[in-house]
Amino acid sequence: MRPKLCLLAPNEDIAHTAENVIKEREFNCDILIGNLKTKGIELAKQALKAGCEAIISRGGTFLRIQEEITEIPAVQIKVSTIDLLKALHAASYFSYKVGVVGYSNTIYEASSVGKYLKLEIIEIPIDSSIILQDRLKEEVNQGLEVIVGDTMASNLASNLGIQGILIASGKRAIYEALSQAEDLAILRRKEAISQQRISTILNKLSEGILATDSGQRITHCNPAAEKFLGLSAGDMLNKNIEGILNGAYNNNELITIKGQQYILTIEHIQDHGVRNGEVFTLKPVKEIQDMETKLRRKQHSRGLIAKYTFNDIVGQSESLIQTIHKAKRISKSSATVLIIGKTGVGKEMFAQSIHNESPRNRGPFVAVNCAALPESILESELFGYVEGSFTDANKGGKMGLFELAHRGTIFLDEIGDMSLSVQAKVLRVIQEKEVVRLGGDRVIPVDIRVIAATNVDLWDAVNDGRFRQDLYYRINVLRVDIPSLSERGQDALLLTEFFLNKLNPSIQVKEGALKPLLDHDWPGNVRELYNFVEQITVLQEDNALDESAVRKFLAFSVKGNKVSNAKRIGNFSKRLTDEEILETLEQCRGNQAMTCEILGINRSTLWRRLKKLEVNS
């Protein structure tokens, strides 16, 4: 559909010519007759309300419209050379001296056209109607008898009693103005569509956007910026940016607005190589951090969740309750924690519970067993590496566990087994809160809480030169000593009932059946107790567990432990007699995994020995 235009003609003649052009060229244009005197501006405003997309007018009316109606383009019917020639020719009948009233382009043309007609042209530019009137009076006093110009000029001429000749607008001038108006209206339509798209995008952005002009005045702002700054668009538009952002700012700077932190970035707007304003972007730091955490989590397939809380720790002994109480208090701070306790006492369980009770509980929990990995692998696991830093390095490098624990907790289990060179690097991370990947030089900031655990006396290790003293002091800030199971009174009974219920709830425990457990010293602590209960659930023949059965299992378990301990001393499997193997297998009711566990041998050794004995496996 062609744009809807409106032509404001100063008189019937021009209206008539315009009507012909519109008909011939099929413009979608209404014609209104009006000039400055006859409320032409009011008519134009009404046309705008009625959906007009561009206004065409002449002379002074055009100037007023251009000033007052900014919503749509205003186009001027220019004075063509031929129209000017006709008017000057008509004027020459009255005098050789002709005043030409008009805008610079009209006057300029008039002087050259006037030369051909041998006329003396007096240039009278239009600035305002009052100045024009004075100027005209002056010229009339000096003998001017005729002027050519627009409707306003010819009205002034009749007021001053001289001849006024109206420059008519011919078909060509009207056609050109209509075409120009139509082109501009189409351009406006396109601009409006792209403006709409831009504002939809700006409105949807979670970043706050503010744009300024070359004078630092705000020209655009989006809803996110309104929200962050607590100001409406009306409060900000046309205001100086410095006043809105409260003073000085720099690109890529951290700024605080209403207690929230934002990263401020500033881009310069270049217009044909000239700086013409700036675009300010406000990104909430919290959003960046949340995204970063999500990304870090996604990049790593491991589950980084701490599943245990203090509520999961079973036991009612005074020593355990005291320890839990202290650990809960420690949870609130962000300081490094050292958990000390024998093997299997629940150090990791405590570490997870501390993390879950801490303000970091929404962040990751990363556990590393420092004794389980060879030095070089532990180092690359902890710190990560950059691409190509060693032969087997993954493409794209790899994020280390410290980075992965960002905004969460890293649990360094058995820290006493860490080599001195890794200790030095860990110390650096704890002190500086930053990591450099192996083979890289980029410093990556990390916000982590370290919980270290040990089952050996670290101070002894310091004295032996196996543990760095500075690291010892660094990690020994808050300390949790977990009592061994033998120091926890009746807890062994509670734990047994708890594990039995978890593994096989149908087993009934007879009165006093668990008493023998209190005489056992549980060197492997809760883990050993758990394994013991697991054996019961597999080997128990009926569902009623009495004291004699418990004693039998205990004796069996102690023997198993002795065997497993002996295994560690030397190549024990060779010394295991066939009877021992068969007896254990029978007691385990053919369960080979458990037989291996009790005898401390691996599956292939058992399989070989059974094959020799021709036992069907």
Ligand SMILES: Nc1ncnc2c1ncn2[C@@H]1O[C@H](COP(=O)(O)OP(=O)(O)OP(=O)(O)O)[C@@H](O)[C@H]1O
């Ligand atoms: N008080 C408790 N209540 C319930 N379960 C427990 C308790 N203490 C430990 N456990 C369980 O015992 C097992 C060993 O605990 P954990 O791994 O936390 O011990 P650890 O001291 O870290 O062991 P290690 O010294 O070998 O690293 C886990 O399965 C844990 O869930």
